Amino acid sequence: MKKLISTLTNIWKIEDLRTRILNTLLFLLIYRIGSHIVLPGINPAALQSEAKDGLIGLLNMFAGGSFSRSAIFALGVMPYISASIVVQLLGIAVPYFQKLQKEGESGRKKMTQITRYLTLVITLVQAVAYVRSQISPDMRMSEIGEPTFTILSTFILTAGTMFVMWLGEKITDKGIGNGISLIIMVGIIAQLPSGLISEWGARVGGQGGGLIPFIVELAALFFVVVFTIMIVQGVRKIPVQYAKKIVGNKQYGGVRQYIPLKVNSAGVMPIIFAQAIMFVPLTLSQFFPDMKNSFLDSLSNYTSVTYNVTFAILIIAFTFFYTAIMVNPQQMADDMKKNGGFIPGIKPGFATGNYIDGVISKITLPGSVFLAIIAILPAVAGKLGVNSQFAHFYGGTSLLILVGVVLDTIQQIESHLLMRHYDGLMKSGRVKGRANAVASGVTDPTL
Incomplete structure (x- = not known):
């Protein structure tokens, strides 16, 4: 304190x-x-x-x-x-x-x-x-x-x-x-205070349950936030060795650094794209009433199993798509080669690009699955009896934005403190916002 x-x-x-x-x-x-x-x-x-x-x-x-x-x-x-x-x-x-x-x-x-x-x-x-x-x-x-x-x-x-x-x-x-x-x-x-008040009113009023279920819901929300922070901050570090160069009386390079490849390089973009696609059935049912059927109705209901399974599949697909178009492994390999860097045990150039691409593919799969889980958690919470206004905070785009923005703001404040030789908000080097993920090359317009 x-x-x-x-x-x-x-x-x-x-x-x-x-x-x-x-x-x-x-x-x-x-x-x-x-x-x-x-x-x-x-x-x-x-x-x-x-x-x-x-x-x-x-x-x-x-x-x-x-x-x-x-x-x-x-x-x-x-x-x-x-x-x-x-x-x-x-x-x-x-x-x-x-x-x-x-x-x-x-x-x-x-x-x-x-x-x-x-x-x-x-x-x-x-x-x-x-x-x-x-x-x-x-x-x-x-x-x-x-x-x-x-x-x-x-x-x-x-x-x-x-x-x-x-x-x-x-x-x-x-x-x-x-x-x-x-x-x-x-x-x-x-919206959080009104969501908490409405959930508390539901627990002590119509739905019943009292204080204990409300505390359990808050504890569950805490663990969801911790899980989301792990996904946002998770990186796979690839070691990079730079060759030694002697210019005049000074030595440059010769140090080992790393490329931080984020587990979730796409950020919230897959969820935004998937939500845009999921608006289509709702729009069709509104403008073309004759097309209405049970399947289209289920795709228009964000709490239905059909909607959430489709939503999760779209998120996984868009995560791979967005990562593929935003992260260029061959460009990273070429830049590394120009600067005299190489991954130990991997030939510079094309082989390095293939290696980085393989690593990205391996970490993108669990990252996309975890992102899909976070996205459908509000619907799961609603199914378990949580008030819809409060259930939105259990995941989805809103929680990812909250976590990402808070971490990035803390990182910027800490940078100002460390630059003037003060201690940071957290222990030095532990808080890393989006600005640190330079190797991923991803700029999320929503965050």
């Missing part, structure tokens, strides 16, 4: 770090205030009875509850995430975007600008869809007519999302951590 107090004191002593943390808290406070400002023309009293569940409930969690409140930030950063994913995929398939990726800082700025424009287009489309599908006539005030309300709400929702995107970029520049990731994390954490 004494060490923790000393570390917090050291954080406050560092002016740059103190300013960044205060800036981050200020920007996040602005976001949370905006999440409670209801769109003009909507009766706030009519929103109290609106309960969001299932996939809509998951979107509501990412938006910090503003989705169900019909707030000006109702769409949150989801359009920006969608645009980032599209641009990232274009960087794999389109030569122009591949060229931008190789242009360094100037190319990155161009891709960021393209992402912003694409975010604007996606937000306009999603804003119209949100107004049409999520705001019923009884929620609106009669003073504003239909065309005016739709146009005004679309404009405000689009402006709200662009403002949230700007807040995220400002947090990244002036604060601590990744701004977009922190905004998502704060939105998820904001």
